[in-house]
Amino acid sequence: MPLADTGSLEGITYEELQLAARNHGMPLEGLRYDLTPLGMHYLLIHFDIPPADDTTWTVDIEGRVRKPMSLSMRDIRSRPAVTQAVTMECAGNGRARLHPRPLSQPWLSEAVGTAAWTGTPLRPLLDEAGMEDDAVELIFEGADHGTQDGVEQDYERSLSIADAVRDEVLLAYEIDGRPLPPQHGAPVRLLVPGWYGMTSVKWLRRITAVAEPFDGYQMWAYRLRDRVEDEGVAVTRMLPRALMIPPGFPEFFERTRTLDAGPTTLEGRAWSGAGPVTRVEVSADGGVVWDDARLEPAVGPYAWRRWTFGWMAEPGEHELVVRATDGAGNVQPLDGPWNHHGLANNMAQRVPITVR
Ligand SMILES: Nc1nc2c(c(=O)[nH]1)N[C@H]1C(S)=C(S)[C@@H](COP(=O)(O)O)O[C@H]1N2
Ligand SMILES: [Mo]
Numbered sequence: 001m002p003l004a005d006t007g008s009l010e011g012i013t014y015e016e017l018q019l020a021a022r023n024h025g026m027p028l029e030g031l032r033y034d035l036t037p038l039g040m041h042y043l044l045i046h047f048d049i050p051p052a053d054d055t056t057w058t059v060d061i062e063g064r065v066r067k068p069m070s071l072s073m074r075d076i077r078s079r080p081a082v083t084q085a086v087t088m089e090c091a092g093n094g095r096a097r098l099h100p101r102p103l104s105q106p107w108l109s110e111a112v113g114t115a116a117w118t119g120t121p122l123r124p125l126l127d128e129a130g131m132e133d134d135a136v137e138l139i140f141e142g143a144d145h146g147t148q149d150g151v152e153q154d155y156e157r158s159l160s161i162a163d164a165v166r167d168e169v170l171l172a173y174e175i176d177g178r179p180l181p182p183q184h185g186a187p188v189r190l191l192v193p194g195w196y197g198m199t200s201v202k203w204l205r206r207i208t209a210v211a212e213p214f215d216g217y218q219m220w221a222y223r224l225r226d227r228v229e230d231e232g233v234a235v236t237r238m239l240p241r242a243l244m245i246p247p248g249f250p251e252f253f254e255r256t257r258t259l260d261a262g263p264t265t266l267e268g269r270a271w272s273g274a275g276p277v278t279r280v281e282v283s284a285d286g287g288v289v290w291d292d293a294r295l296e297p298a299v300g301p302y303a304w305r306r307w308t309f310g311w312m313a314e315p316g317e318h319e320l321v322v323r324a325t326d327g328a329g330n331v332q333p334l335d336g337p338w339n340h341h342g343l344a345n346n347m348a349q350r351v352p353i354t355v356r
Contacts, residue, residue: 009096009106016096016106025110031245031269034114034299034306035085038176041113043183044090044105046155047146050203054179054187059171063139063208066130073187076171079120084168084193085300087114087271091196091222091235095342102342109243109349114269114303117191119172123165131161134211138164140190141206151217157201158214159192168193168302171204193302194237194273196344198222224339232339237273239346240332242280242293242307242324244268246351257353261315266293271304272326279325280307286319287334287348293322313355323348 023044030040054073062068090111095102097109105111126138142155163169172191173180180186185202192199198218225232245268248259270277280293291309298305311320323332332348339345 009101012106013103016103019105023105025107026113028110028243029245030113031243031267034303035116035176036113038115038178038181041088041115041175041184042090042111044092044111044197045144045183045202046148047144049182050143050145052143052182052186052203057187057205059188059204059207061125061129061207061209064132064135064211065209066132067128069125069129071125073173076120076173076188079124081118081120082170083116083118083174084170085114085116085303086191086193087112087238087269087299087302087304088197088200089238089241089271091198091343092341093241094345094347097347098336098338098342098345102340104342111197112241112243112271114299115175116177117170117172118174118177119170119188119191121167122169122171122190123167125171126161126165129209131209132211135161135209136212137161137210137214139206139208139210139214139216140201140204141208142185142201143203143205148217148221153217155201155203155218156214156216157199157218158210158216159199161209163192196222196235196238196273198235221341222343223341224343226338226340228340230340235343238271239344240270240272240274240277240324240326240330241346242268242270242277242322242332243349244282244320244322244351246353247320248353257351259313259353259355261313261355264311264313266309266311266320266322268307268322269304270295270307270324271298272324272328272330274326274328274330275301276305277324277326280309281323281325282309282311283321284311284318286350287321290323315355318353318355320351320353321348
Protein backbone atom coordinates (compact mmCIF):
# COMPACT_ATOMS: atom_id res chain seq x y z
CA MET A 1 0.00 0.00 0.00
CA PRO A 2 1.37 3.42 -0.89
CA LEU A 3 1.52 5.82 2.02
CA ALA A 4 -0.60 8.93 1.67
CA ASP A 5 1.41 12.13 2.03
CA THR A 6 -0.12 12.57 5.43
CA GLY A 7 0.44 8.93 6.38
CA SER A 8 2.36 7.81 9.42
CA LEU A 9 6.13 7.48 9.40
CA GLU A 10 6.47 5.11 12.32
CA GLY A 11 9.93 4.80 13.78
CA ILE A 12 11.54 7.76 12.03
CA THR A 13 15.12 7.77 13.25
CA TYR A 14 17.18 10.51 14.87
CA GLU A 15 19.55 10.38 11.87
CA GLU A 16 16.68 10.98 9.44
CA LEU A 17 15.42 13.87 11.56
CA GLN A 18 18.94 15.34 11.55
CA LEU A 19 19.05 15.21 7.73
CA ALA A 20 15.50 16.54 7.42
CA ALA A 21 16.39 19.56 9.53
CA ARG A 22 19.37 20.41 7.28
CA ASN A 23 17.88 19.67 3.90
CA HIS A 24 14.53 21.35 3.55
CA GLY A 25 11.93 20.78 0.85
CA MET A 26 9.68 23.22 -0.98
CA PRO A 27 6.37 23.63 0.86
CA LEU A 28 3.83 22.40 -1.72
CA GLU A 29 2.01 25.74 -1.79
CA GLY A 30 5.22 26.89 -3.52
CA LEU A 31 3.82 25.14 -6.63
CA ARG A 32 1.85 28.37 -7.06
CA TYR A 33 4.85 30.20 -8.54
CA ASP A 34 6.46 29.83 -11.98
CA LEU A 35 9.83 30.39 -10.31
CA THR A 36 10.23 29.13 -6.76
CA PRO A 37 10.90 32.11 -4.50
CA LEU A 38 14.53 32.10 -3.38
CA GLY A 39 14.83 30.27 -0.08
CA MET A 40 11.80 28.08 -0.87
CA HIS A 41 13.69 25.92 -3.40
CA TYR A 42 14.57 22.53 -1.90
CA LEU A 43 18.10 21.91 -0.66
CA LEU A 44 20.24 18.79 -0.51
CA ILE A 45 23.71 19.00 0.98
CA HIS A 46 25.46 15.70 1.67
CA PHE A 47 28.27 17.03 3.85
CA ASP A 48 28.95 20.62 5.06
CA ILE A 49 28.61 23.80 3.00
CA PRO A 50 32.27 24.58 2.26
CA PRO A 51 33.75 28.07 2.73
CA ALA A 52 34.19 29.82 -0.62
CA ASP A 53 36.01 33.04 -1.51
CA ASP A 54 34.79 34.42 -4.82
CA THR A 55 38.03 36.37 -5.38
CA THR A 56 40.36 33.35 -5.15
CA TRP A 57 38.05 30.57 -6.41
CA THR A 58 39.10 28.71 -9.53
CA VAL A 59 37.54 26.00 -11.67
CA ASP A 60 40.35 23.87 -13.11
CA ILE A 61 39.87 21.87 -16.30
CA GLU A 62 42.48 19.13 -16.52
CA GLY A 63 43.19 15.44 -17.16
CA ARG A 64 42.89 14.18 -20.74
CA VAL A 65 42.84 17.66 -22.29
CA ARG A 66 45.38 19.33 -24.59
CA LYS A 67 45.32 22.69 -22.82
CA PRO A 68 44.56 22.56 -19.09
CA MET A 69 42.81 25.68 -17.85
CA SER A 70 42.30 27.41 -14.52
CA LEU A 71 39.37 29.80 -14.59
CA SER A 72 38.76 32.53 -12.01
CA MET A 73 35.23 33.69 -11.26
CA ARG A 74 36.08 36.85 -13.22
CA ASP A 75 36.98 34.66 -16.24
CA ILE A 76 33.75 32.69 -15.90
CA ARG A 77 31.57 35.79 -15.53
CA SER A 78 33.18 37.49 -18.53
CA ARG A 79 32.15 34.65 -20.85
CA PRO A 80 28.82 34.51 -22.74
CA ALA A 81 25.96 34.14 -20.27
CA VAL A 82 22.71 32.20 -20.63
CA THR A 83 19.68 32.33 -18.30
CA GLN A 84 17.24 29.44 -18.28
CA ALA A 85 14.38 28.29 -16.08
CA VAL A 86 15.12 24.80 -14.79
CA THR A 87 13.07 22.47 -12.61
CA MET A 88 15.38 20.47 -10.35
CA GLU A 89 14.32 17.48 -8.29
CA CYS A 90 16.24 15.26 -5.89
CA ALA A 91 16.45 11.61 -7.02
CA GLY A 92 15.39 10.66 -3.49
CA ASN A 93 12.11 12.56 -3.72
CA GLY A 94 9.28 10.33 -2.49
CA ARG A 95 11.65 8.03 -0.60
CA ALA A 96 9.88 8.23 2.76
CA ARG A 97 6.64 6.99 1.21
CA LEU A 98 8.19 3.61 0.36
CA HIS A 99 7.72 0.47 2.45
CA PRO A 100 10.10 -0.49 3.95
CA ARG A 101 11.47 3.05 4.13
CA PRO A 102 15.05 3.33 2.79
CA LEU A 103 17.05 5.23 5.42
CA SER A 104 18.41 8.48 4.03
CA GLN A 105 17.05 12.01 3.62
CA PRO A 106 13.33 11.26 4.28
CA TRP A 107 11.63 13.23 1.52
CA LEU A 108 7.88 12.92 1.07
CA SER A 109 7.12 14.76 -2.23
CA GLU A 110 8.63 18.20 -1.78
CA ALA A 111 12.24 17.88 -3.01
CA VAL A 112 11.77 20.12 -6.04
CA GLY A 113 12.09 23.72 -7.16
CA THR A 114 12.31 25.84 -10.30
CA ALA A 115 14.77 28.69 -10.67
CA ALA A 116 16.14 30.97 -13.37
CA TRP A 117 19.80 29.96 -13.43
CA THR A 118 22.43 32.10 -15.14
CA GLY A 119 25.77 30.73 -16.22
CA THR A 120 28.11 30.11 -19.09
CA PRO A 121 27.69 27.06 -21.35
CA LEU A 122 30.22 24.31 -20.63
CA ARG A 123 30.79 23.19 -24.21
CA PRO A 124 32.88 26.16 -25.46
CA LEU A 125 35.16 25.76 -22.44
CA LEU A 126 35.69 22.10 -23.26
CA ASP A 127 36.39 23.01 -26.89
CA GLU A 128 39.05 25.46 -25.74
CA ALA A 129 40.63 22.92 -23.44
CA GLY A 130 40.55 20.35 -26.28
CA MET A 131 39.55 16.82 -25.30
CA GLU A 132 42.15 14.11 -26.00
CA ASP A 133 40.79 11.38 -28.29
CA ASP A 134 40.63 8.83 -25.48
CA ALA A 135 38.55 11.04 -23.13
CA VAL A 136 35.18 9.38 -22.42
CA GLU A 137 33.88 11.18 -19.33
CA LEU A 138 34.29 14.30 -17.26
CA ILE A 139 34.46 14.15 -13.46
CA PHE A 140 32.98 17.19 -11.70
CA GLU A 141 34.43 17.75 -8.23
CA GLY A 142 32.82 19.82 -5.49
CA ALA A 143 34.76 21.44 -2.64
CA ASP A 144 32.68 19.71 0.04
CA HIS A 145 34.18 16.79 1.89
CA GLY A 146 32.91 13.99 4.09
CA THR A 147 32.42 10.28 4.50
CA GLN A 148 29.44 8.24 3.37
CA ASP A 149 29.16 4.47 3.95
CA GLY A 150 32.70 4.72 5.32
CA VAL A 151 34.10 6.18 2.08
CA GLU A 152 35.94 9.48 2.58
CA GLN A 153 35.46 11.72 -0.43
CA ASP A 154 35.00 15.08 -2.05
CA TYR A 155 31.54 15.12 -3.67
CA GLU A 156 32.18 13.96 -7.26
CA ARG A 157 29.95 12.95 -10.14
CA SER A 158 30.76 12.26 -13.78
CA LEU A 159 28.98 12.73 -17.11
CA SER A 160 29.77 11.24 -20.51
CA ILE A 161 31.26 13.77 -22.93
CA ALA A 162 28.07 13.52 -25.04
CA ASP A 163 25.87 14.45 -22.06
CA ALA A 164 28.23 17.22 -20.93
CA VAL A 165 28.40 19.06 -24.28
CA ARG A 166 24.65 19.57 -24.60
CA ASP A 167 23.73 23.25 -25.04
CA GLU A 168 21.74 23.47 -21.81
CA VAL A 169 24.61 22.35 -19.53
CA LEU A 170 25.95 25.40 -17.69
CA LEU A 171 28.48 26.50 -15.13
CA ALA A 172 25.90 28.49 -13.16
CA TYR A 173 26.83 31.40 -10.88
CA GLU A 174 23.49 33.19 -10.44
CA ILE A 175 20.03 32.12 -9.34
CA ASP A 176 17.08 34.41 -10.05
CA GLY A 177 19.46 37.23 -10.95
CA ARG A 178 21.52 37.06 -7.75
CA PRO A 179 24.87 35.46 -6.97
CA LEU A 180 24.44 31.86 -5.83
CA PRO A 181 23.91 31.70 -2.07
CA PRO A 182 26.26 29.36 -0.18
CA GLN A 183 23.68 26.59 0.14
CA HIS A 184 23.08 26.39 -3.63
CA GLY A 185 26.78 26.06 -4.49
CA ALA A 186 28.47 29.48 -4.33
CA PRO A 187 30.32 30.69 -6.22
CA VAL A 188 29.66 28.28 -9.12
CA ARG A 189 27.97 24.96 -9.77
CA LEU A 190 27.32 22.61 -12.63
CA LEU A 191 23.73 22.69 -13.90
CA VAL A 192 22.43 19.72 -15.90
CA PRO A 193 18.80 20.42 -16.84
CA GLY A 194 16.50 17.40 -17.10
CA TRP A 195 18.58 15.23 -14.80
CA TYR A 196 17.95 14.51 -11.15
CA GLY A 197 19.80 16.98 -8.94
CA MET A 198 22.77 14.80 -7.89
CA THR A 199 24.46 15.52 -11.23
CA SER A 200 24.44 19.31 -10.76
CA VAL A 201 27.61 19.44 -8.64
CA LYS A 202 27.73 22.44 -6.31
CA TRP A 203 30.88 24.33 -5.20
CA LEU A 204 32.48 23.20 -8.45
CA ARG A 205 36.26 23.49 -8.43
CA ARG A 206 37.57 20.85 -10.83
CA ILE A 207 36.59 19.19 -14.11
CA THR A 208 38.78 16.23 -15.02
CA ALA A 209 38.61 14.49 -18.39
CA VAL A 210 39.22 10.76 -17.97
CA ALA A 211 39.77 7.80 -20.33
CA GLU A 212 37.80 5.32 -18.19
CA PRO A 213 34.24 5.63 -16.85
CA PHE A 214 34.36 7.04 -13.32
CA ASP A 215 33.24 4.72 -10.55
CA GLY A 216 33.40 7.01 -7.50
CA TYR A 217 31.07 6.62 -4.52
CA GLN A 218 28.36 8.99 -5.77
CA MET A 219 28.22 7.06 -9.07
CA TRP A 220 27.76 3.81 -7.16
CA ALA A 221 25.15 5.35 -4.83
CA TYR A 222 22.77 6.61 -7.53
CA ARG A 223 21.79 3.28 -9.07
CA LEU A 224 18.48 1.46 -9.00
CA ARG A 225 18.99 -1.88 -7.28
CA ASP A 226 16.82 -4.30 -5.33
CA ARG A 227 19.66 -5.37 -3.05
CA VAL A 228 22.79 -3.47 -2.08
CA GLU A 229 25.02 -6.10 -3.77
CA ASP A 230 23.27 -5.77 -7.16
CA GLU A 231 25.01 -3.93 -9.99
CA GLY A 232 21.88 -1.89 -10.67
CA VAL A 233 21.03 0.72 -13.29
CA ALA A 234 22.28 4.32 -13.25
CA VAL A 235 19.80 7.06 -12.29
CA THR A 236 19.88 9.83 -14.90
CA ARG A 237 16.91 11.93 -16.06
CA MET A 238 13.85 12.84 -14.01
CA LEU A 239 10.80 10.61 -14.41
CA PRO A 240 7.47 12.41 -14.88
CA ARG A 241 5.78 13.75 -11.78
CA ALA A 242 2.74 15.92 -11.13
CA LEU A 243 2.16 17.55 -7.76
CA MET A 244 -0.88 19.41 -6.47
CA ILE A 245 -1.14 22.25 -4.00
CA PRO A 246 -3.05 20.54 -1.19
CA PRO A 247 -6.44 22.31 -1.34
CA GLY A 248 -8.39 23.76 1.58
CA PHE A 249 -6.65 24.41 4.88
CA PRO A 250 -4.34 22.23 7.00
CA GLU A 251 -4.47 21.00 10.55
CA PHE A 252 -1.23 22.22 12.16
CA PHE A 253 0.19 18.94 13.46
CA GLU A 254 -1.24 16.21 11.23
CA ARG A 255 -1.43 18.34 8.08
CA THR A 256 -4.82 16.83 7.28
CA ARG A 257 -6.96 19.00 4.94
CA THR A 258 -10.44 20.49 5.22
CA LEU A 259 -12.31 22.15 2.33
CA ASP A 260 -15.73 23.77 1.99
CA ALA A 261 -18.11 22.02 -0.43
CA GLY A 262 -18.68 23.54 -3.85
CA PRO A 263 -16.78 24.18 -7.05
CA THR A 264 -13.04 24.48 -6.51
CA THR A 265 -9.99 24.68 -8.76
CA LEU A 266 -7.22 22.21 -8.02
CA GLU A 267 -3.82 23.28 -9.29
CA GLY A 268 -0.23 22.20 -9.38
CA ARG A 269 2.80 21.64 -11.59
CA ALA A 270 4.16 18.74 -13.62
CA TRP A 271 7.54 18.03 -15.19
CA SER A 272 9.73 15.32 -16.67
CA GLY A 273 13.37 14.97 -17.68
CA ALA A 274 12.17 13.70 -21.07
CA GLY A 275 10.71 17.08 -22.04
CA PRO A 276 7.45 18.73 -21.02
CA VAL A 277 4.69 16.47 -19.74
CA THR A 278 1.91 15.92 -22.25
CA ARG A 279 -0.89 14.88 -19.93
CA VAL A 280 -1.96 15.32 -16.30
CA GLU A 281 -4.89 13.35 -14.87
CA VAL A 282 -6.72 13.83 -11.59
CA SER A 283 -8.78 11.33 -9.60
CA ALA A 284 -11.01 12.36 -6.71
CA ASP A 285 -11.74 8.80 -5.59
CA GLY A 286 -8.31 7.37 -4.80
CA GLY A 287 -7.44 6.44 -8.38
CA VAL A 288 -10.52 4.67 -9.82
CA VAL A 289 -11.94 7.36 -12.13
CA TRP A 290 -9.52 9.77 -13.87
CA ASP A 291 -10.14 13.02 -15.74
CA ASP A 292 -7.74 15.21 -17.69
CA ALA A 293 -6.44 18.40 -16.16
CA ARG A 294 -5.89 21.52 -18.25
CA LEU A 295 -2.23 22.21 -19.05
CA GLU A 296 -0.59 25.61 -19.36
CA PRO A 297 2.59 26.19 -21.38
CA ALA A 298 5.83 25.09 -19.71
CA VAL A 299 7.84 27.83 -17.98
CA GLY A 300 10.73 26.77 -20.26
CA PRO A 301 11.97 23.69 -22.15
CA TYR A 302 13.53 22.36 -18.93
CA ALA A 303 10.89 23.59 -16.49
CA TRP A 304 7.57 22.48 -15.11
CA ARG A 305 4.15 23.45 -16.44
CA ARG A 306 1.09 24.48 -14.46
CA TRP A 307 -2.07 22.40 -14.52
CA THR A 308 -5.57 23.16 -13.25
CA PHE A 309 -8.62 21.02 -12.69
CA GLY A 310 -12.17 22.05 -11.85
CA TRP A 311 -13.58 19.88 -9.06
CA MET A 312 -17.09 19.92 -7.60
CA ALA A 313 -16.30 19.07 -3.99
CA GLU A 314 -19.14 17.11 -2.35
CA PRO A 315 -19.31 16.73 1.44
CA GLY A 316 -17.49 13.64 2.73
CA GLU A 317 -14.07 12.01 2.75
CA HIS A 318 -12.10 11.99 -0.51
CA GLU A 319 -8.67 11.04 -1.73
CA LEU A 320 -7.29 13.23 -4.51
CA VAL A 321 -4.63 11.67 -6.74
CA VAL A 322 -2.71 13.24 -9.62
CA ARG A 323 -0.45 11.66 -12.22
CA ALA A 324 1.56 12.87 -15.22
CA THR A 325 2.51 11.36 -18.58
CA ASP A 326 5.48 12.64 -20.58
CA GLY A 327 6.20 12.84 -24.32
CA ALA A 328 8.19 9.62 -24.14
CA GLY A 329 5.04 7.82 -22.92
CA ASN A 330 6.19 7.39 -19.31
CA VAL A 331 3.20 7.40 -16.93
CA GLN A 332 3.52 7.90 -13.19
CA PRO A 333 2.81 4.69 -11.30
CA LEU A 334 0.38 4.52 -8.37
CA ASP A 335 2.73 2.34 -6.31
CA GLY A 336 6.48 2.17 -5.69
CA PRO A 337 8.71 1.28 -7.47
CA TRP A 338 10.74 0.22 -4.44
CA ASN A 339 14.54 0.07 -4.66
CA HIS A 340 17.31 -0.17 -2.12
CA HIS A 341 18.16 3.56 -1.93
CA GLY A 342 14.61 4.79 -2.62
CA LEU A 343 15.58 6.58 -5.84
CA ALA A 344 13.54 7.86 -8.81
CA ASN A 345 10.35 6.88 -7.00
CA ASN A 346 7.68 8.88 -8.82
CA MET A 347 4.55 7.27 -7.40
CA ALA A 348 1.49 9.47 -7.65
CA GLN A 349 0.76 12.00 -4.89
CA ARG A 350 -2.32 11.28 -2.77
CA VAL A 351 -4.11 13.98 -0.77
CA PRO A 352 -6.83 12.77 1.62
CA ILE A 353 -9.30 15.58 2.26
CA THR A 354 -12.46 16.19 4.28
CA VAL A 355 -15.07 18.26 2.45
CA ARG A 356 -17.57 19.89 4.83
N1 LIG B 1 29.11 19.39 -4.22
C1 LIG B 1 27.86 18.92 -4.05
N2 LIG B 1 26.98 19.01 -5.06
C2 LIG B 1 25.73 18.54 -4.94
C3 LIG B 1 25.31 17.92 -3.73
C4 LIG B 1 26.24 17.86 -2.67
O1 LIG B 1 25.93 17.36 -1.57
N3 LIG B 1 27.50 18.35 -2.87
N4 LIG B 1 24.04 17.41 -3.65
C5 LIG B 1 23.44 17.04 -4.93
C6 LIG B 1 22.04 16.64 -4.83
S1 LIG B 1 21.77 15.04 -4.33
C7 LIG B 1 21.02 17.44 -5.22
S2 LIG B 1 19.44 16.86 -5.22
C8 LIG B 1 21.27 18.84 -5.66
C9 LIG B 1 20.48 19.82 -4.82
O2 LIG B 1 20.70 21.13 -5.26
P1 LIG B 1 20.12 22.34 -4.40
O3 LIG B 1 20.47 22.09 -2.96
O4 LIG B 1 20.72 23.56 -4.96
O5 LIG B 1 18.62 22.30 -4.59
O6 LIG B 1 22.64 19.19 -5.56
C10 LIG B 1 23.55 18.17 -5.93
N5 LIG B 1 24.88 18.69 -5.97
MO1 LIG C 1 19.52 14.61 -4.44
